[in-house]
Amino acid sequence: MNKSVLKERESSICDRRESPRSISCERESVSGAVSQRACVYCGARVVLNPITDAYHIVHGPIGCASYTWDIRGSLTSGEDTFRNSFSTDLRETDIVFGGAKKLTAAIDELMEKAVPSPKLIFVFATCIVGVIGDDIEAVCRLAEKKYGIRVIPVKAPGFSGTKSQGYKLACNAIMNLIRPYAKQPKRFGINILGDFNLAGEMWIIKGYLEKIGIPVISTITGDSSYKTLIQAPSAMLNIVQCAGSSAYLAELMETEFGIPSLRVSFFGIEDTTTSLLRVADFFGKMEISENARKFAAEQTANIMPVIEKYKPHLEGKKAAIFVGGGFKAISLIRQFNELGMEAVVVGTQTGKKEDYEVMGTLVNSNAVILDDANPAELERFMTEKQADILVGGVKERPLAYKLGMAFCDHNHERKHPLAGFEGIENFVKEIHKSINSPVWKYVC
Amino acid sequence: MLDLTPKEVKERSALRINPCKTCQPVGAMYAALGVAKCMPHSHGSQGCCSYHRMVLSRHFKEPAVASSSSFTEGTSVFGGKANITTAVKNIFEMYNPDIIAVHTTCLSETIGDDLNSFIIDLQIPEGKRVVHCNTPSYVGSHINGFFNMMMGFMNYLTGKTGMPTGKTAIFPGWVNPGDIRELKRIAKAMKVNTVFFPDQTGVLDAPMNGKYEMYPEGGTPIEEIQNLGDSNGLIALGEITCVEPAELLEKKWKVPFTLLPMPVGVAYTDQYVMALQNQSKHEVPAELETERGRLVDLMLDSAQYTTGKKVAIFGDPDVVIGLTSLALEMGMIPRYVITGTPKEEFTRKVEELFSQYATTGCTVKANADLFELHQWIKNERVDLLLGSTYGKQIARAEDIPFVRAGFPVIDRYGGPLQPIVGYAGGIRLVEQVVNALLDRFDRDVADEDFEIVL
Numbered sequence: 001m002n003k004s005v006l007k008e009r010e011s012s013i014c015d016r017r018e019s020p021r022s023i024s025c026e027r028e029s030v031s032g033a034v035s036q037r038a039c040v041y042c043g044a045r046v047v048l049n050p051i052t053d054a055y056h057i058v059h060g061p062i063g064c065a066s067y068t069w070d071i072r073g074s075l076t077s078g079e080d081t082f083r084n085s086f087s088t089d090l091r092e093t094d095i096v097f098g099g100a101k102k103l104t105a106a107i108d109e110l111m112e113k114a115v116p117s118p119k120l121i122f123v124f125a126t127c128i129v130g131v132i133g134d135d136i137e138a139v140c141r142l143a144e145k146k147y148g149i150r151v152i153p154v155k156a157p158g159f160s161g162t163k164s165q166g167y168k169l170a171c172n173a174i175m176n177l178i179r180p181y182a183k184q185p186k187r188f189g190i191n192i193l194g195d196f197n198l199a200g201e202m203w204i205i206k207g208y209l210e211k212i213g214i215p216v217i218s219t220i221t222g223d224s225s226y227k228t229l230i231q232a233p234s235a236m237l238n239i240v241q242c243a244g245s246s247a248y249l250a251e252l253m254e255t256e257f258g259i260p261s262l263r264v265s266f267f268g269i270e271d272t273t274t275s276l277l278r279v280a281d282f283f284g285k286m287e288i289s290e291n292a293r294k295f296a297a298e299q300t301a302n303i304m305p306v307i308e309k310y311k312p313h314l315e316g317k318k319a320a321i322f323v324g325g326g327f328k329a330i331s332l333i334r335q336f337n338e339l340g341m342e343a344v345v346v347g348t349q350t351g352k353k354e355d356y357e358v359m360g361t362l363v364n365s366n367a368v369i370l371d372d373a374n375p376a377e378l379e380r381f382m383t384e385k386q387a388d389i390l391v392g393g394v395k396e397r398p399l400a401y402k403l404g405m406a407f408c409d410h411n412h413e414r415k416h417p418l419a420g421f422e423g424i425e426n427f428v429k430e431i432h433k434s435i436n437s438p439v440w441k442y443v444c
Numbered sequence: 445m446l447d448l449t450p451k452e453v454k455e456r457s458a459l460r461i462n463p464c465k466t467c468q469p470v471g472a473m474y475a476a477l478g479v480a481k482c483m484p485h486s487h488g489s490q491g492c493c494s495y496h497r498m499v500l501s502r503h504f505k506e507p508a509v510a511s512s513s514s515f516t517e518g519t520s521v522f523g524g525k526a527n528i529t530t531a532v533k534n535i536f537e538m539y540n541p542d543i544i545a546v547h548t549t550c551l552s553e554t555i556g557d558d559l560n561s562f563i564i565d566l567q568i569p570e571g572k573r574v575v576h577c578n579t580p581s582y583v584g585s586h587i588n589g590f591f592n593m594m595m596g597f598m599n600y601l602t603g604k605t606g607m608p609t610g611k612t613a614i615f616p617g618w619v620n621p622g623d624i625r626e627l628k629r630i631a632k633a634m635k636v637n638t639v640f641f642p643d644q645t646g647v648l649d650a651p652m653n654g655k656y657e658m659y660p661e662g663g664t665p666i667e668e669i670q671n672l673g674d675s676n677g678l679i680a681l682g683e684i685t686c687v688e689p690a691e692l693l694e695k696k697w698k699v700p701f702t703l704l705p706m707p708v709g710v711a712y713t714d715q716y717v718m719a720l721q722n723q724s725k726h727e728v729p730a731e732l733e734t735e736r737g738r739l740v741d742l743m744l745d746s747a748q749y750t751t752g753k754k755v756a757i758f759g760d761p762d763v764v765i766g767l768t769s770l771a772l773e774m775g776m777i778p779r780y781v782i783t784g785t786p787k788e789e790f791t792r793k794v795e796e797l798f799s800q801y802a803t804t805g806c807t808v809k810a811n812a813d814l815f816e817l818h819q820w821i822k823n824e825r826v827d828l829l830l831g832s833t834y835g836k837q838i839a840r841a842e843d844i845p846f847v848r849a850g851f852p853v854i855d856r857y858g859g860p861l862q863p864i865v866g867y868a869g870g871i872r873l874v875e876q877v878v879n880a881l882l883d884r885f886d887r888d889v890a891d892e893d894f895e896i897v898l
Contacts, residue, residue: 029490029514031527032534039491061550061581062460063467067495069834081448083837084815089460090582095554105458115450127489127551128582131520158489159515159551375509376538379656394498398507404654443654 012371029162034374037349039158041126042068043166046412047245048122048154048173049082050074050196050221051229055110055118058087059103059136060126064158065089072412075200078225079116086110090128100134107143107151120226121151122173127158150226152176163324164244164350171249174220175256177229182257184234189215190279191235191253193261194246197222198412201419205241205266208420212280212291220246233257239264239279241419244325244350266419267331267427269300269307269338299421307339310428313436315340320387322347322373322396323410326355332391332410333362335427344385347373375399389435404443406434449815449841451822461815464758464834465784468579470496471589472547472596473510474618478642479597480663483541484510487528487557487576488549502854504621504648509658511535511544515551524557529566536569539658543573543666547593550581573666575600585785587685587760590618594642594689597669604673604697611637612723613675613699615689617682617706617762618851619865621649626863627681627707627716633729634720639668639675649861673697679719681865682706682762684787705793707865708766708873709773710739716866735867742871743774746878749898751775753881758782758817758831759850761790761810766865767830767849768794770873772801779806779826786811814838828881845880849873 029035045068049056058065065087076082088106090099103123110118121143125136140151154173156166190209195202202222209216218224218232238250238261250261262282264275273296280292319336323329326348333343343363347370348355359369368381375395382390382403390400393411400407408430410418416426469486473496476484486493493512500508511534513519513527528546535544546559559576568574577596579589594615614631616624624645631638646662678693678701680686690701707716713736717728743750754777757767761783768778781794787810794808807820818838821829829835829846833855839846853859863869882898889895 029512030530030534031514032485032511032531032538033514034509034511034539035490035494035514037490038494039489042491042494057459061467062463062465062585063469063492063495063550063581065460066463066466067499069462070837084448085460085462087460087463088458089463092580092583095550095580095582102458109454109456109459113450113452113454115448127520127549128554131551131554157520157551158491159520160517375507376658395494395501395507398501398505399656401652402507402650402654402656404652443652 013368013377029372034376035372037372038163040160040163040166040169041124041156041158043163043245044154044156044169044173045124045166046072046196047167047170047221051082051120051122051224051226052076053079053081053116053119053225055081055086055114055121056124057103057106057110057121058085058124058126059099059129059134060088060090060124061128062087062089064124064126072196073198073414074196074222075198075203077203077223081116095128095132098132098134099129100136100139103134103136103139104143107139111147119149120177121149123151123153125153125155125157130155130157150177162350167245168248171246171252174229174249175252177226178232179256181230182233184231186236187217187234189217189235190237190239191218191220191232191259192216192222193220193238193240193250194242195219195222195419196242199414199417201266201417201423204417204420204422208276208295209279212276212295213288214279214283220249233259235259237262237279237282239275241266242325243327263327265327265331267328267423268335269303269421269424270334271331272296272420272424273300303421303424306425306428310432311340313432314428317341317388317435318344318386320345320378320382320385320390320405322378322390322392324349324393326351326359328410330355330358330362333359335424337362339428339431343367344387345370345378345381347371347378379403389431404440406431406437408434449818449822451819453816453819453823460813462813462818462834462837463784464782464812464814464817465585465587466499467550467581468584468586468589468592469547469549469581470499471586471591471618472545472577472579472593473497473508474500474644475590475593475642476510476545476547477508477647478644478663479543479545479669480665481542481659482663483535483539483544485513485531485535485544485546486510486549487513487524487546487552487559489515489551492549499852499854500648503852504860505857506648506650507656508648511539513552520551520555523555524552525562528559528562532566532568532574536572541659542571543575545593545596546574546576547579547589547596548576549579553578553580573600584787587618587785591685591688595692597641598672598689598692598696601666601669602673602693602696603670605671607674608676609639609671609674611639611671611675612720613672613678613693614638614640615678615680615682615686616640616643617680617685618760619706619763620860620863621645621647622860622862623865623869626866626868630717630732630866631720633732634717634724635726636720636724639672640664641669641672673699675699677701677723679704679716679723681716683765683793684761684785684790705769706762706766708763709770709870710736710743710867711773712766712769713866713870732867739867739870739874742874746874747775749878749881749885752777753828754779754826755828755830756780756817756821756826758814758835761785761787763850763864764831765790765793765797767873768797770870771830772797772803774874774877776828777803777806779824780817780820781806781808782812782817783810784813818842828877830877845884847873847876847880
């Protein structure tokens with residue numbers, strides 16, 4: 001390894017030529033690294049944020065509320081409450097004397113005036129709240145009693161683990177919300193977990209399922225609300241799109257409500273089709289399975305001409321992938337394979353060992369796989385492997401451009417859906433638009 | 445859509461809704477990026493660093509590189525000394541900056557990390573530097589973080605040799621690279637030999653050349669910061685942002701300073717030009733006088749559409765003071781003027797402007813938020829909104845024309861490359877304001893009143 005890689009980081013990088021399988025992941029980042037990773041609070045916040053009618057109060061100094069105000073493009077068909085930013089904006093005196101009083105007062109001020117009247121409040125405790133000794137659980141309990149609504153504490157100090165830890169906290173908060181409704185009779189229908197309705201993707205998946213005859217009871221958390229969430233325990237199956245954030249919730253729901261789960265991915269033809277068929281077959285009803293097969297075949301037939309149209313412009317190009325979760329990375333490798341492209345660098349922020357093993361089987365022998373990569377490593381490997389395009393998030397976009405590489409945002413800043421068959425068309429077009437932009441001609 | 449805001453205004457003391465500020469560390473990071481070959485370092489949890497880089501990347505559409513101490517559960521108990529020690533070693537080994545600029549976070553402040561002593565104990569490679577400043581997120585706003593980092597650099601690096609550099613130091617305050625370029629151009633026209641600190645030109649508007657540089661060409665060189673004490677004088681722009689750094693340089697090395705508002709609009713740019721003239725004793729060149737004339741000409745040409753129009757202005761204190769001054773020069777009524785930064789000095793400055801133009805019935809507030817501004821607008825409409833991207837929800841809900849300026853602007857392109865300061869910046873702003881108003885006029889006007897010529 002050359003100098004652009006810290007010694008402590010070497011075990012988190014797997015060069016397929018050197019060591020085909022083992023990678024060190026799910027570790028804390030190295031101090032001093034320019035990591036692309038976020039924190040526990042961020043993990044909890046992004047999962048709960050799309051609950052449309054919840055009041056998300058960030059208890060801490062202002063920054064954590066500012067940076068997450070309307071942070072992801074989660075679309076809503078109902079309330080817009082979640083698109084506002086609420087915070088206790090803790091000041092120095094609060095740090096000295098404690099912030100619990102201010103939190104109580106903030107909840108009171110919200111209850112007095114907010115329209116629509118709050119039914120559900122999440123209180124996020126950031127880094128210093130535990131350190132200054134605020135008992136936010138007690139504050140939330142008292143507020144619940146006083147107002148007869150749900151006020152759920154999410155103790156998410158940024159330092160208490162990785163972003164994945166924050167996902168778990170969010171899952172626990174959701175369980176806290178729906179547990180009182182555990183005893184509902186089961187009915188025919190499923191929940192979709194781990195989709196956040198970015199650019200309306202949840203609507204696409206929901207539409208597919210309903211078309212093949214499977215009702216969707218609750219969506220967690222994209223385009224969800226208090227009312228829809230509490231119906232979740234009545235579902236017969238959970239399907240999990242973003243496993244990184246929501247596999248844990250599925251486990252909890254299986255243990256407590258007896259709802260089995262299936263891991264799905266609606267990115268790319270192969271994974272979308274497989275996912276639809278697996279969900280349909282779960283119910284063992286001929287008609288639904290038939291519908292799913294027919295639907296997937298129709299959609300594939302529709303989308304193939306689009307792929308064929310763009311394939312000549314993309315074939316043989318090399319892609320680097322840097323996304324949050326491992327499952328998405330896997331889908332993306334498959335999608336690039338479908339386009340005749342090759343994934344040469346694959347990295348995730350929170351991938352699991354199993355994910356990295358699957359990736360290892362999908363990429364060519366000269367690809368590099370990284371856990372929690374930083375810009376220096378990304379730069380080194382993308383340049384070394386001569387990637388033509390990087391798929392990543394907001395912090396990676398300018399890096400890719402500076403390296404003279406095309407870019408596709410597969411994160412919060414995607415502006416059109418990339419899931420389902422519609423998403424395939426958008427994805428292919430975006431890849432094409434970026435790789436083959438005339439602007440590249442002028443880069444010297 | 446997005447219209448939860450009730451009309452009835454009620455005082456809030458505990459709940460902040462839709463903030464018009466953020467926390468100190470991001471300001472420190474932005475200031476540090478204005479120093480050559482500098483790695484900003486966030487001494488706290490990883491999310492802080494990640495969020496700050498994200499917002500800077502979104503505003504500048506550029507990579508914003510910074511490292512983190514990556515605090516863990518153990519750190520919050522035992523302190524962050526081990527983290528900073530490992531971090532500094534790793535950063536020099538791996539990223540090879542000339543200098544690391546450490547800023548604290550709410551967490552490292554609350555657990556009482558003593559960066560002064562930590563840094564003394566560090567093993568720093570020959571020729572390399574580590575500086576720090578304290579940026580408790582629960583004090584002030586991102587503006588405090590910006591000037592605290594400036595002072596951190598100055599505390600560690602400045603000295604006085606007694607050999608005058610012959611240069612005038614200029615603190616541009618929190619502005620875009622496009623602004624700094626314009627301020628430099630004016631100084632050059634005035635024949636003043638300057639050093640700008642900090643200076644993000646070249647760093648956060650790096651050109652596209654197919655290469656990625658972790659430290660793009662740009663930023664104030666370390667030697668220039670070291671020599672600040674030998675400057676001829678100092679012009680500090682931004683009365684809120686730059687007052688403390690200016691006073692520090694005067695206190696430490698007796699460098700006399702002129703503190704001016706951010707030079708937005710005619711009057712404030714005149715003040716900047718005059719201050720430069722004081723330094724060089726050089727005539728104002730025809731080039732600048734002509735530019736000024738063009739700005740005034742444009743203001744007059746378009747005055748019929750701007751005079752009497754009500755505008756709400758929000759953002760960071762110095763940029764808001766500048767925009768308010770320009771709005772008044774254009775005959776507009778700055779009906780609401782707010783900043784999220786808790787500085788009462790801001791209120792006083794804006795009230796001075798109101799009385800200078802004999803404007804009554806306008807409201808100014810520091811430590812305010814955008815929810816409150818929205819409520820005011822619901823009670824009395826304005827014709828134009830002027831501020832950062834975070835105004836777009838109000839603009840849409842109330843259907844008000846909206847001109848973006850300040851920080852952050854994360855939904856439009858090209859802004860950071862262009863100035864709002866100087867006569868050229870004035871021309872750009874007047875054009876944007878007038879055209880936003882006229883676009884609205886053309887959109888709303890009845891068919892029979894729709895005209896080709898305006």
